[in-house]
Amino acid sequence: DAKTTQPPSMDCAEGRAANLPCNHSTISGNEYVYWYRQIHSQGPQYIIHGLKNNETNEMASLIITEDRKSSTLILPHATLRDTAVYYCIVKPTNAGKSTFGDGTTLTVKP
Amino acid sequence: DAGITQSPRHKVTETGTPVTLRCHQTENHRYMYWYRQDPGHGLRLIHYSYGVKDTDKGEVSDGYSVSRSKTEDFLLTLESATSSQTSVYFCASGGGMGGSADTQYFGPGTRLTVL
Numbered sequence: 001d002a003k004t005t006q007p008p009s010m011d012c013a014e015g016r017a018a019n020l021p022c023n024h025s026t027i028s029g030n031e032y033v034y035w036y037r038q039i040h041s042q043g044p045q046y047i048i049h050g051l052k053n054n055e056t057n058e059m060a061s062l063i064i065t066e067d068r069k070s071s072t073l074i075l076p077h078a079t080l081r082d083t084a085v086y087y088c089i090v091k092p093t094n095a096g097k098s099t100f101g102d103g104t105t106l107t108v109k110p
Numbered sequence: 111d112a113g114i115t116q117s118p119r120h121k122v123t124e125t126g127t128p129v130t131l132r133c134h135q136t137e138n139h140r141y142m143y144w145y146r147q148d149p150g151h152g153l154r155l156i157h158y159s160y161g162v163k164d165t166d167k168g169e170v171s172d173g174y175s176v177s178r179s180k181t182e183d184f185l186l187t188l189e190s191a192t193s194s195q196t197s198v199y200f201c202a203s204g205g206g207m208g209g210s211a212d213t214q215y216f217g218p219g220t221r222l223t224v225l
Contacts, residue, residue, distance in 0.1 A: 034213070036214075041198075041219070042218065042219070043200050043202075043216030043217050043218050043219055044153065044200070044202075044214075044216045045216070046213050046214065046215060049213065087152075087153075091212070097155060097158065097166075097168060098143075098155065098214065099155070099169075100145075100152050100153035100154075100155075101152060102152045103152060
């Protein structure tokens with residue numbers, strides 16, 4: 001699986017958009033980009049995934065660059081409850097193994 | 111969220127004793143996973159299963175074994191627990207059906223302390 005690089009921490013003001021970057025420069029053509037988050041001591045929660053097109057759901061938007069070497073998770077209106085560790089991973093379809101890195105700790109401040 | 115439960119949620123045991131953790135999912139997912147999470151290490155994959163009786167090792171499989179005799183249950187066994195296996199253990203399951211992407215749904219975790 002391709003490795004990912006994320007900043008260790010970020011802050012965001014409540015109500016503003018949170019933009020979380022992820023670098024995956026060695027991504028292969030069959031690998032999807034997934035985002036999960038983990039709120040303190042809970043199990044990780046799936047947010048969104050994509051292959052090459054931008055994706056949006058009720059939680060977030062995922063912007064993938066044209067060369068697919070990086071992506072950005074956007075939380076459009078961050079709330080205090082969005083404070084969590086956010087993980088970006090890449091994996092092929094139907095592959096069992098996933099490698100979670102250290103993620104980005106997002107702190108939303110009032 | 112997928113119906114995925116773990117039992118027990120908390121366990122304290124002594125070094126050298128066997129321990130079995132259970133993961134149960136009600137979504138008929140093909141894949142199931144066991145991870146451990148320690149401070150400073152994030153989530154690390156122990157073992158995973160891609161079907162009944164089909165399992166494979168993850169990155170930190172030494173000292174652990176797994177079994178999957180039914181689609182809905184995935185057991186993690188520590189044959190002889192050691193203090194280094196004190197951790198929070200998360201189970202996950204996911205579809206993996208046909209050509210679809212494999213999203214993982216996580217359980218609430220089991221906090222294991224080995225004294």
